[in-house]
Amino acid sequence: METWKIDNLEYTLKRSDRRSIGITIGRDGSIIVRVPLQENPEKIREFVTEKRVWIHQKLAKKKAINHVRHNREFVNGQGFLYLGSSYRLRFTKNEQKIMPK
Secondary structure, X not given: OEEEEEOOEEEEEXXXXXXXXXXXXXXXXXXXXXXXXXXXXXXXXXXXXXXXXXXXXXXXXXXXXXXXXXXXXXXXOOEEEEOOEEEEOOOOOOOXXXXXX
């Protein structure tokens, strides 16, 4: 793995046995460019340069999604949504269970 930079975009380059160049934006905003093993460095730079607008759009979208975080104080009986269903939080005593080996 190599780290490259074009303008203000820093990305990780991963070479593998593939036929085309692809770009992935990680959950943490990291940029991964996957390329064929013997791909020309100039062609890689050209591809990433052409995709700069797309990359910035995806990074902005990830930032907006991750920006909306709700700080909650969990209390007994509080309702919350999980996978489209509503649940109530119920606290129980901390019981130590012995797991079989």
